[in-house]
Amino acid sequence: MNTVSGPLLEVENLKVSFPGRRGELRAVNGMSYSLYSQQTLAIVGESGSGKTVSCRALMGLLPQAAVVTGSVRFAGAELLGLTDDEMRRHRGTNLAMVFQDPSRSLNPTMKVGNQIAEAVRVHRRVSKAEAREQAIELLRLVHIPVPGRRFHEYPHQLSGGMRQRIMIAIALACRPKLLIADEATTALDVTTQAQIMELLLELRAELGMTLMLISHDLGLARSCADEVIVMYAGQIVEQASTPQLFTHVRMPYTEALFEAIPRLERPAHSPLPVIGGRPPDLSALPVGCSFAPRCRRAADDCRTTAPPLAEHEPGHRWACWHPCGDGDPNLWTLRCCRCAAWSRSSWSGTMAG
Amino acid sequence: MRGLVQEFVVRDYGGVKGGVVHAVSGVSFDVWPGETLGIVGETGSGKSTLARSVLQAPRPKEGTVVFRGADLVTLRGSRLLQARRHLQMVFQDPFGSLDPKWKVRDLVAEPLIAYRVGDRAARRHRVDQVLELVGLDPAAHGDRRPRELSGGQAQRVAIARALAIEPAMIICDEPVSSLDVLIQAQVLNLFERLRAELGLSYLFIAHDLALVKQVSDRVAVMYLGKLCEVGPGEEVYRQPLHPYTRALLDSVPGSTTALATKTIRGEPPSPVHPPSGCRFRTRCPRAEQRCADEEPAMRELAAGHSVACHFPLVPAADTQARSEEKIGDTPR
Amino acid sequence: MSAPLPDLLPAPDAAIAAPVRKKAPGRASSLRVWLPLGFLVLLAAACFIWPQIYPVPKPVGGSILEAGLPPLSPGHILGTDPNGNDVLSRILYGGQVSLEVGFSVTVIGLVIGGSLGMAAGYWRGITDTSIMRVLDVLIAFPALVLALAIAEGLGPSELHVIWALAIFSIPAFGRIARSNTLAIREQDFMLAARLSGTRGRHIILRHVIPNILPQLMTFALLGFGIVIILEGALSFLGLGIPLPEPSWGSMIAQGQQVLSATPEQALIPSAFLFATVVSLNVLGDALRERWGVR
Numbered sequence: 021m022n023t024v025s026g027p028l029l030e031v032e033n034l035k036v037s038f039p040g041r042r043g044e045l046r047a048v049n050g051m052s053y054s055l056y057s058q059q060t061l062a063i064v065g066e067s068g069s070g071k072t073v074s075c076r077a078l079m080g081l082l083p084q085a086a087v088v089t090g091s092v093r094f095a096g097a098e099l100l101g102l103t104d105d106e107m108r109r110h111r112g113t114n115l116a117m118v119f120q121d122p123s124r125s126l127n128p129t130m131k132v133g134n135q136i137a138e139a140v141r142v143h144r145r146v147s148k149a150e151a152r153e154q155a156i157e158l159l160r161l162v163h164i165p166v167p168g169r170r171f172h173e174y175p176h177q178l179s180g181g182m183r184q185r186i187m188i189a190i191a192l193a194c195r196p197k198l199l200i201a202d203e204a205t206t207a208l209d210v211t212t213q214a215q216i217m218e219l220l221l222e223l224r225a226e227l228g229m230t231l232m233l234i235s236h237d238l239g240l241a242r243s244c245a246d247e248v249i250v251m252y253a254g255q256i257v258e259q260a261s262t263p264q265l266f267t268h269v270r271m272p273y274t275e276a277l278f279e280a281i282p283r284l285e286r287p288a289h290s291p292l293p294v295i296g297g298r299p300p301d302l303s304a305l306p307v308g309c310s311f312a313p314r315c316r317r318a319a320d321d322c323r324t325t326a327p328p329l330a331e332h333e334p335g336h337r338w339a340c341w342h343p344c345g346d347g348d349p350n351l352w353t354l355r356c357c358r359c360a361a362w363s364r365s366s367w368s369g370t371m372a373g
Numbered sequence: 374m375r376g377l378v379q380e381f382v383v384r385d386y387g388g389v390k391g392g393v394v395h396a397v398s399g400v401s402f403d404v405w406p407g408e409t410l411g412i413v414g415e416t417g418s419g420k421s422t423l424a425r426s427v428l429q430a431p432r433p434k435e436g437t438v439v440f441r442g443a444d445l446v447t448l449r450g451s452r453l454l455q456a457r458r459h460l461q462m463v464f465q466d467p468f469g470s471l472d473p474k475w476k477v478r479d480l481v482a483e484p485l486i487a488y489r490v491g492d493r494a495a496r497r498h499r500v501d502q503v504l505e506l507v508g509l510d511p512a513a514h515g516d517r518r519p520r521e522l523s524g525g526q527a528q529r530v531a532i533a534r535a536l537a538i539e540p541a542m543i544i545c546d547e548p549v550s551s552l553d554v555l556i557q558a559q560v561l562n563l564f565e566r567l568r569a570e571l572g573l574s575y576l577f578i579a580h581d582l583a584l585v586k587q588v589s590d591r592v593a594v595m596y597l598g599k600l601c602e603v604g605p606g607e608e609v610y611r612q613p614l615h616p617y618t619r620a621l622l623d624s625v626p627g628s629t630t631a632l633a634t635k636t637i638r639g640e641p642p643s644p645v646h647p648p649s650g651c652r653f654r655t656r657c658p659r660a661e662q663r664c665a666d667e668e669p670a671m672r673e674l675a676a677g678h679s680v681a682c683h684f685p686l687v688p689a690a691d692t693q694a695r696s697e698e699k700i701g702d703t704p705r
Numbered sequence: 706m707s708a709p710l711p712d713l714l715p716a717p718d719a720a721i722a723a724p725v726r727k728k729a730p731g732r733a734s735s736l737r738v739w740l741p742l743g744f745l746v747l748l749a750a751a752c753f754i755w756p757q758i759y760p761v762p763k764p765v766g767g768s769i770l771e772a773g774l775p776p777l778s779p780g781h782i783l784g785t786d787p788n789g790n791d792v793l794s795r796i797l798y799g800g801q802v803s804l805e806v807g808f809s810v811t812v813i814g815l816v817i818g819g820s821l822g823m824a825a826g827y828w829r830g831i832t833d834t835s836i837m838r839v840l841d842v843l844i845a846f847p848a849l850v851l852a853l854a855i856a857e858g859l860g861p862s863e864l865h866v867i868w869a870l871a872i873f874s875i876p877a878f879g880r881i882a883r884s885n886t887l888a889i890r891e892q893d894f895m896l897a898a899r900l901s902g903t904r905g906r907h908i909i910l911r912h913v914i915p916n917i918l919p920q921l922m923t924f925a926l927l928g929f930g931i932v933i934i935l936e937g938a939l940s941f942l943g944l945g946i947p948l949p950e951p952s953w954g955s956m957i958a959q960g961q962q963v964l965s966a967t968p969e970q971a972l973i974p975s976a977f978l979f980a981t982v983v984s985l986n987v988l989g990d991a992l993r994e995r996w997g998v999r
Contacts, residue, residue: 066553179640180416209415209580209641214624236554239626280558282587284625288606289565289588294558298523430896454902462900470893474915487902534901 026096027054028230029078029198034090036070036077043303047073049254051090052329057197060224060231062245062262064238064277068299070254071234075200079117080107094198112143116191120203122183126175132186133159133171139193158189161226162219181212185219192223199224200232205240217244238277242266250274253300253310256329260336270336270343272315309341317342397423397433398598398647401671404542409568409575411589411606413582413621417641419598420578424546427576428462429453441541458488461535465547467527471519477504477530478515484538499537507533507563525556532563542574550579564588582621586610591677594618597642597652600671604678614680614687616657651683659684737991741984748981752800776969783973786956787963792970795951796977802863802952803981806936807929809867814874815925821875822882823917827890827909837883840876848873848935849942856944866945870932881924885917919996926989930982937978953978 036048048070055061065071076082078092078099092099094114099107111117119125127135136155140146146154152171159167162185175183184204191199201220205213221244224231233245241248241262248265250258250273258271269275279293297314300306306313312322322341329339397419404410414420426433429445438445443456461484464470471480478500485496501511507529519527528548535543545564549557565588567573579585585592586606593603594617602615613619642648642655650668654660663683673679674687776784776792783792818840825836852869859865889895889912898908939945940954948955953974960971 066555181640210582210626211415211620211624214626217626237626238554243626277554280555282558282561282581282583284583284586284610284622286583286587288586288590289568291562291565292558292587294555294562296559298525298556425896428900430899457900458902462897464893464897466893470897472894472898472912472916475911483898483903484901487904487907531897534897538902 028057029055030093032091037087040303045303060245061247062233062241063249065251069251112194115198116196117200118191118204121207122187139190143194162189198230202234258338270338273311409589411577411585411592413585414595418595424544459541461540462544463548481533503533544576546578602680614685615682741988744984799951799953803933807933810870810932811929813871814878818875818878819882822879823886826883826886840879844876861947923993930985
């Protein structure tokens with residue numbers, strides 16, 4: 021996974037804040053990680069965790085009002101602080117993004133083929149005919165049947181899954197080295213989601229791309245990613261390779277996420293072990309660990325000092341003073357055993373109202 | 374526990390001018406008192422249309438909806454209002470279902486006022502009572518407007534409104550899909566608690582199979598306006614009989630250690646021109662000529678477990694499906 | 706058909722949604738509301754209240770001897786017109802006319818047009834078709850031609866101007882009200898209200914009106930300005946307020962005749978007209994932004 025030349029993307033102490041009515045709103049609060057070539061990284065978190073904002077910061081897509089500090093280096097080149105023109109050169113050729121809702125991201129008045137061709141021509145000086153050829157090739161790449169005919173269709177004539185494929189084709193127009201999928205499958209049906217994820221992984225292998233998946237869906241991360249980052253309140257709280265994370269979860273927040281997801285193995289009507297409360301107000305973050313108000317393992321030191329993100333085990337970083345130990349059975353790997361499920365849920369259950 | 378029998382028998386069609394959209398085509402099911410029936414389906418399956426048809430909004434083209442002895446399809450005006458009183462709905466988008474200009478108290482009191490329940494003092498008391506029931510503090514939240522609430526809180530208000538006039542059954546149309554994972558779990562627990570405390574029945578509609586199975590006693594799977602399979606939740610999960618159900622189960626990320634090797638082929642067909650015979654045949658790996666010629670009828674293959682398929686995944690005959698079924702997960 | 710869209714970005718569970726989507730109302734925004742509003746209030750006060758409490762020279766019946774005095778003459782701050790009338794007082798009384806006409810036409814449009822539009826949009830079907838056909842007929846009349854006809858037939862007066870312009874404003878409001886009602890009608894909370902048992906009339910009163918009122922109000926403000934201009938145009942053409950009663954439009958017409966000699970005769974009423982309409986527009990725009998009307 022490590023290439024000789026070092027990480028493809030290096031994010032160092034990224035901070036993004038917005039001026040808000042009640043004070044400065046810290047959307048991203050010191051995020052640092054490295055992404056290596058041909059790796060698949062999943063960034064997981066709920067809304068407000070800062071995952072989307074951090075990716076938009078990478079792409080330079082934040083509104084003017086945003087205050088961005090820190091460093092983001094793509095293959096050594098600094099991305100923050102570039103002008104729009106300079107950033108545009110990176111977008112498409114180095115970095116590309118696929119967004120959540122294809123029906124909102126595609127121009128409804130333009131034929132889909134032309135939209136792809138336009139993306140090609142923005143970055144490469146090719147003739148219209150040449151661009152058209154490449155667009156059809158891209159349609160074939162994303163497995164759209166009869167690409168020659170589909171070229172001439174409009175977005176509203178296509179289904180959600182097809183539209184998302186078009187979005188992917190547009191993103192791939194210039195063979196970017198890094199593809200960021202921001203909740204790319206959230207708006208799709210589960211069967212279509214599976215197809216699109218399969219496509220993305222296939223493209224990654226075929227084009228030697230690096231993939232960054234942003235999602236709230238842990239299951240998706242588990243099945244598709246090599247490495248997972250969990251974010252909460254603008255910070256990374258846990259990072260590990262996928263197998264490591266799902267067998268030896270450390271951060272109580274990650275554990276709470278695991279437990280709260282309905283899973284097929286659970287018996288019907290079993291209460292979901294859930295923690296109460298809501299994510300903190302980003303303009304008034306608590307002193308100490310941001311998760312402490314809701315954490316069942318919180319102790320006094322959690323409330324006074326924020327735990328640093330550190331690599332406590334090789335390949336596994338977390339930020340917690342009292343992480344979940346090795347002895348705790350991990351619900352994710354629990355087999356369909358009623359007794360275990362019930363005892364686990366009653367032990368951890370502080371159910372909200 | 375109310376001893377009344379609540380039955381639904383819904384057979385209806387949806388229609389749209391200029392080409393008929395067969396949103397729901399001949400769907401029949403029953404919901405028993407105190408039971409939760411979960412309906413799973415993807416976009417275009419017609420599940421939302423089904424929910425609204427049950428409530429007569431809009432009235433289904435054909436069919437009957439028998440609720441507490443009255444067929445809602447035949448009623449109009451105030452008779453319909455009276456008959457429908459004990460049937461309420463919670464919508465997917467909590468903010469869309471609450472009038473943004475109204476205060477929480479007024480929102481919850483609206484059904485009480487419309488059905489003329491009690492006097493002002495009694496209504497106020499009931500509003501407070503029901504807000505507490507859903508876990509909201511009436512003093513803190515009563516005078517807020519929806520935009521001052523979080524998604525989870527707004528959905529609780531919607532639930533409180535549905536509970537205000539003591540319904541017997543609540544239709545939940547994707548009530549937690551727009552909520553975060555942890556809040557989703559809180560609201561689901563709330564649904565369970567209300568079910569236990571008040572003896573409610575639910576018609577729970579969602580696209581997430583695990584979610585539906587979590588809250589339901591029985592599960593029904595819909596595809597393109599028709600029911601594919603109905604049965605007890607555990608059974609449908611462990612022993613899916615319809616290929617579409619199988620495909621749904623396989624597509625759930627994280628349910629298998631790798632992405633499903635048999636991801637479903639193709640795109641969903643248009644509901645304006647559904648395929649002849651079995652509607653799933655264009656994407657079904659088991660389809661044969663018979664599937665195009667003849668529409669499969671719903672047959673009961675196991676206790677309480679029915680399927681509409683010519684070649685259902687009967688376990689004895691389908692050993693391949695058996696070996697691919699994974700119960701629980703194995704770590705990588 | 707429903708598309709499952711767990712739209713997590715705008716979920717207000719975290720405060721991040723707010724600043725990314727709307728900018729905090731800064732000083733500029735407030736200024737754009739209060740400045741024009743202040744001007745309009747002052748103007749209204751000046752036109753309606755001031756003449757009652759402070760002796761202002763009469764707007765009519767001036768003597769020829771005092772004709773054509775320039776601004777800043779003693780006793781006549783803005784000078785006098787060719788007939789010897791005090792310009793300032795004619796401005797104030799003319800302002801009364803403009804504001805009265807503007808207000809009346811707007812209110813008539815809002816109430817009648819708004820109600821018809823809402824009824825059409827909510828109940829649809831035959832109600833919708835019949836109301837819209839009636840409104841279509843009204844909108845087909847070219848306003849100025851109609852005003853001309855009325856003026857010729859019934860003689861020019863303020864009331865007739867109001868009628869003529871109202872025929873124009875009712876369908877405009879009707880259309881806006883109808884389209885907004887149609888948009889709201891499909892929202893879940895309307896269905897929820899019906900399921901809660903609320904009946905049609907109450908739904909319109911308590912759900913539709915509060916939700917479309919912002920749109921209607923901003924449209925009303927912008928329309929107010931348009932009506933004032935139209936009234937000015939009518940008076941300019943001699944079809945509106947009959948002379949010698951003052952009106953900004955007729956003052957501009959008179960001023961046009963002596964444009965080369967004493968341009969301020971035309972410029973002063975024009976300036977007031979301009980300021981008033983611009984204030985209404987800026988205010989309407991600022992409120993539209995504030996209230997999030999699209």
